[in-house]
Amino acid sequence: MKRSFWPTLVAAAIFFLAAHTTSFAENTISASEYKAGDTVTIKGAIQPGEELYIAIAQQDQFAPKDSNGVNEAKKLKKNAKKFGFSMDTAVPPLYYMLTSNRDAFGTDAKKKFGGPSFLFKKDGGLYTTTMFKLKKDFAEVDATAKNMLGPIKTAEQWNMLKWGHEKKYGINTVVKEGNKKGKVVIFARSVIGQTDNYWDEGTSINLDKATGEFTASFASFRHTAPGTKFDVYVNGDKSGSYTVLKNGYWMNKGYRYMNPLFVVIGAILVGTYFSMIGAAGGMLMGAFQALVVQTAGPVGINAANVLRPSNIALTLFSPLGSFYRFAVVEKRVAWPVGLSFGAGIFIGSVWLGKYATQYLSMKAYKEWLGVLVVIMAVKTLMEMTPKAMSKRKNIKAMTQKFNAAVKKAKETGGAVEMGSIEPVKSGIFDYRFKFWGEEFRINPALFACLGLIVGVVSRAFGIGGGFLLVPMMTTIAALPMYVAVPISLIGTCFSSIGSFIGYVMNGYLPDITLAISIIIGGFVGGMLGSRFQKLFSEQALKIILACTLFFLFFRFLKIEYWI
Secondary structure, three states, rough: OOOHHHHHHHHHHHHHHHHHHHHHHHEEOOOOOOOOOOOOEEEEEEOOOOOOOOEEOOOEEEOHHHHHHHHHHOOOOOOOOHHHOOOOOOEEEOEEEEEEOHOOOOOEEEEEEOOOOOOOOOOOOEEEEEEEEOOOOHHHHHHHHHOOOOOOHHHHHHHHHHHHHHHHHHHHHHHHHOEEEEEEEEOOOHHHOOOOOHHHOEEEEOOOOOOOEEEEEEOOOOOOOOOOEEEEEEEEEEEEEEEOOOOEEOOOOEEEOOOOHHHHHHHHHHHHHHHHOOOHHHHHHHHHHHHHOOOOOOOOOOOOOOHHHHHEEEEEEEHHHHHHHHHOOOOOOOOOHHHHHHHHHHHHHHHHHHHHHHHHHHHHHHHHHHHHHHHHHHHHHHOHHHHHHHHHHHHHHHHHHHHHHHHHHHHHHOOOOOOOOOOOOOOOOOOEEEEEEEEEEEHHHHHHHHHHHHHHHHHHOOOHHHHHHEEEHHHHOOOOOHHHHHHHHHHHHHHHHHHHHHHHOOOOOHHHHHHHHHHHHHHHHHHHHHHHHHHHHHHHHHHHHHHHHHHHHHOOOOOOOOO
């Protein structure tokens, strides 16, 4: 008796579909909710003999057109054209491919980084590490792997994913998670597996190809925004979703979990240092934000445009904390110089800074500024040589009087009384005053012009500009540190106000928690710094200033990566 072929075929098809569906129905996520930073574990079974591909994608996608940042809109448009995507291309800001077949999507590659760009080629640097590079063209990804990418389905999406995970601007604007070597971001996690590579730390994949059973896990991003939802796709099919919950105090614009108390403590330390030497407060607070707080900014807004306006809180309120003592109690503020400097800085930060920073390459700008900074550091140290001191007899005499006062205070157990500014002659081009009985001369008009330059720098970096102000006054005007610092603090107040107005006009606001914490810490630090300054000699203050300038030199030229 002849058997019918069709019943057998239908039965086989039903069995195959049932088995296929059952295998995916067994895939489970260990929890429906995780705290940011927790390990996410996925278990289940795929078809025997297959490689494992688990796509984990943030549900809310981002397209360049979604950004409400003025500067970001221009930059994203240029990047879209250059890297092969459009303003309408949408991708998940956080996206991971957890796989046993990493080679299907890219390969480990050498990465050179660090050091000034004008000494190295485009892909050069002082240091070498490795990174995972996605395939350059979507066409290079084989058909099987393409079907496993979840929401990434087009060449444009692939190009934007690659740009967002491998380019610094993409990481700082869209992705917000970067793998670091030292403190330098190299690239962002996208394809992860079980390897010894630094970016795969916390990742585990156990796959039995004979049965298709697997267990895979990875460490979620510690600074994932609370309430972020993720979809999970196992070998091309959606298998579930989970939500990331809050894990600490969340800063909405800073886009990081951070206890505000740590920010206050950091601001006190930086504010104290800043008020002692009148320089580098903004730069050091910027470094604190970048290295400790890791201020990132919301998706679509570049990190710098949150860090800078938040940073200004220190360069404005730290001087206010010390100003009463300098101006009212000790009367050592040279007002004509401070106000002319401040006027130039205000104009430079509000007006010129807006235009100059649009046409200057920020990379080259920082690096050449680093060269200027190290020149100032060397010049500051040279001022302390006997030959230089012999030419500046007024500073030498003032230093001797101050040292004698310190010695007397120690012998009697009293406090050192600082000298006061005694005006001798006032004029736009010629201002003279006495300090500790020694006469000093300065040109306020010249420093108004120099203030324009400082204002442009202040706007670009979101700092007060003291790291330029103080060396200018000690080298060009030959003023003692005890006079230069109060003038510098006036200048930084003007530059901070001007820069903040500029940012607000462009729609960039600080993170409120960051700003308030920095204001509190900066004000307290300012009061402490104004008291601590007289514990140091003129020479000691200059050495501290020079060391700070050398620190900035290394930062600007990206010579170090360990801090």
